[in-house]
Amino acid sequence: MERRNFIKISALTGVAATLDACRAPDKQLIRFIPEENLIPGIAVWKPSICTLCSAGCGLQVRVMQGDAEVERHGERGLIKMGLAKRLEGSPQNPINAGKLCARGQAGLQVLYHPDRITKPIKRSGARGSGQFQAISWDDALKELTSHLTALQASRSANALAFLARPLRGQRRELIEKFLTAFGAPPAVWYEPFDEAVLRQANLLSFGHAALPTLDLARADYVISFGADFLGTWNSPVAQSIGYGAMRRGRPGRRGKFVQVESRMSQTGANADEWIACKPGTEGVLALGIAHVILSQKLAPQSIASPAASRAGSQIAGWSAGLPEFTPEAVEKQTGVSAAVMTRLAHEMTLSGAAAAIVGGAPLAQTNGLFSALAVNALESLVDANRDEGPILGFTPEPPLSNAGEPAAPAQASFARLNSFAQSVLSGKAGTPQMLMLYDANPIFSAPPATKIREAIARIPTIVSLGSFIDETSAQADLILPDNAPLESWLDSVPESGSFQSLIGLAPPAVSPLHETRPMPDVLLGVAQHLGGDLAKALPYATFDAMLKAALLPLRAQGGSVAAKTDDDFWQSVQTQGGWWSAPAAAGWKSAAAKPAAMPQGKQASHALTAPEFAGSATDFPFYFQPYLTPSFGDGSTAHLPWMQELPDALTTAMWSSWVEIHPKTGAMLGIQQGDLVEIASQAGSLRVPAVLSPGIAPDLLAMPVGQGHENFGRFASGHGANPLSILAPVVEPSTGSLAWAATRVKLARVGGPEQAKLVLFAGGMSGFPHDEKPR
Amino acid sequence: MAHKWGLVVDLDRCTGCEACVVACHAENNVPTVGKDQAAIGRAMQWIRVERSWEGDFPNPKVRFQPVLCQQCDAAPCEAVCPTYASYHTEEGLNGQAYNRCIGTRFCANACPYTVRSFNFFNPSWQKPLNLQLNPDVSVRSVGIMEKCTFCVQRIKSAEIQAEAEKRDLKDGELTTACAQSCASKALVFGDLNDPNSEVSRLASSNRAAKLMGELGTKPNVTYLDRGAWQDAKNS
């Protein structure tokens, strides 16, 4: 007996030792004939696209031959196939230039997740019971088409609803065309943290209904109002690349970074100066700074620039020099001292290339649009009129008529979800009879007040096209599982992060492991089967044919692919992982997208509105701020073990959720680190461990989003609590966006650490032996 | 010329994003241990991002600091290993010969940087998560100590490739998984014996310092200081 085996057996671990599985495959299993020819031991890098957030980073996938245990035609066996071993950023991609964030790298675990749905399944127990039985693809497709045919036959095609995560590119185009030709209403695109407010503000201020792209590498001064741009906001990898260069990429020149927020984020932790501001008054602070610049004429040329006039015209009192926003007046509202405001105004206008950006919690208030417009006005004052172009610009749109981008500005996804739920619950004729679900999980991520759970329960037929069982797809009657992204044809039309216009495109990096089928191919097949307008609108056998037809017009545009024939072009686009226009010479000067013209007619400017909150300050003494984490996003990557065991940047917590409480608040309420506390709002309550943090305002509680899943596989279910579940359905009125930072709460201790079970990474280690300033 | 591998960590570029941590897990088959084991301090990381808090609201300050095996020239871990599993390799790395390791954990005890992880159990990758395992790196079993190797498999493979092409390694052609993933370029890996390499140039910066340099462990990892708070213009 070998020594290690002896240890193994004597320790009686009983742990599933998959250790040897890849090297000494089970001899009982038959072997299937390999479908691809790979040289063993040699890694091949294949292009793909990251789908774990909307940034659209390019990937290169390390593929090596290995033995996989698979099921084919009802029989289990081993097959030699290309296996994805690692995800890195694609070096030539203009957005992420070879880099990839923590979450993106965990895309590997989406592919190889043990809880993936491996073949079509049909509900066999009560709805939501989690009981399903496997059925064949033929039967599954027959069932899907029979439901659709029944709707058509009863002249109720408009009773088909499609609920999906917001998509861009040809997947969106496909779903929209499918629904239009079928006669169904437009899809309900839902994600809780959409950026409708910022897009609306950017349209008004800058003429672009899009998220901005930041040329941070050239910045000398950046002030961010709540934007977690190094963690979760917008295009974090592109922004981190720029940030590194801003700090240390130019010898002798180091950009300064100021963060304004009321709970220190991972991004804020990197700031040279961190400024705490009362929730909902960030825009007021921006205007206080702008007041100093205007009144002291600190940027005389910028003030008169067309950009500043345009953005400024959105704010009432701008042309008069913002008389209501004297530093002293603003100090009273924001809690930030007038002296700091005056100093910031001077620093910003004297420091070379400066920019002001806004994102996150300030936009999730009832006055979110006003705050965004205010920061945009400040941005136009400090970032305009430079020869080398501004820091903040907008990625030009790809030169295609049907790039698959949403018509801008899109309706806020929360508003769409609300009206969908209300329409179902109204029970009127023509309300949805059949729901198709794709990659959206509103039962987890929408506040219960939307009644989306009840609405979905009311729909007679639910078909999911997703890869996993989650809270929403658990309600499905039929699941036709999609391939994993790395097994799929992918395209992306990134909204931001690049100075060049670009479209990402990649063929499957690996063959399907399970008996799944790509969602687009399923829809295309159904369209052909149903015939008529549908077949005419979607005349493609497979999704790659649709992608090819959509992208070929780019050949005439030159850019990154020079090809003599359409086939050459198509091949090169696949090898490169997409198409992008020629790189801009210097920053934004020539590249930036042209702003839309100002709408004609009189523009109403926006006057200050105070933020409103659900719950009175007496009954609910604390502001409550849910926040996104790099690991989990909106909760849709909580099922990945690498993400669960990644310590939170600021608290080191893993496999848990927690609430951040200032130590003074803790002392007042008798709450210590690791205690179990109850947080209650008008809408509900939850229990969660307490983390005492000096980085949060004493009247604020903050809680990460993503945990608290009741039904999302073995790694996510049963950890922590979901802060979205206690949000009141407060909205930003001009867009209908969920104002997720506008719920007030109360707090009480309900138990000790043994009930709370907070897991800290540092907690098990002997302190911080390294914790000395390096000398 | 022999190589001397080194890594520079620029604390002014590090954003605490932990992309390096996941990159390391993926590259080196570092297991996840699950909630219960993590709760008793058994989570395994070859590189971790430490944070330290100073001050209080409204002026709290945080420093992030990636900590990994410092690949010391005078390594406390090597001296205490009774089986010579922890040893100094020809290229100056703190090697860990897994097949020699009998799990005394003396090395972990001796390491002032607490960068060693012990396999209290056989690692578990629930099928088919095992398919993600990197075949270039062993999967360690129960009773074995493991830690950062500076991605020795990447070093070996690059050296073999350069030898096949009868040339020297070029600066930048070889990097560790953590440095590869680092978007803000806080981590830079290379050959300290090559005076023109980026890592040599950075390691001689006036911001350079060794972690717990006073211990005399002579690390091959160098930290570059952030610079003073609110100081917008220093080099």
Next chain:
Amino acid sequence: MHPEHPVQPIAFTHTVHLAKRMQCTTCHVGVSQGPDAQIPNVTFCMGCHMVIDTNNPEIKKIAAYQARGEDIPWVRVYNYSPSAHVRFNHAPHIRAGVACSTCHGDMTKQTTAERKVNLNMGFCVECHKQKRVSVDCDTCHF
């Protein structure tokens, strides 16, 4: 541990193939490029045996595997125990002129492969020393 002379599903004869002047690398692709050597799959075998010696009962067995949609379940002859933590790379050995037979025995005299050489650490280190190659632990163990 594996048996020294495992029973293979097909009584493959190295003798015959090598006598027809086939090279090791004809079937064991990849051996000069990287760590591993390919073990041919059923499609590869049938590339020739679709037409060559089709009445041989062993080759009929191969055809039958293919007809069933199955690959040949070859049994490994050489392998390291996972607890050895060895990462062996064929390519540099081939480039250094080490003959295949040094570790695998003379295949021109073998039918199905047998473990003729005991590949323990002593065997490796002995050769590394003779050829003045590194015997540092992390040359192979990582």
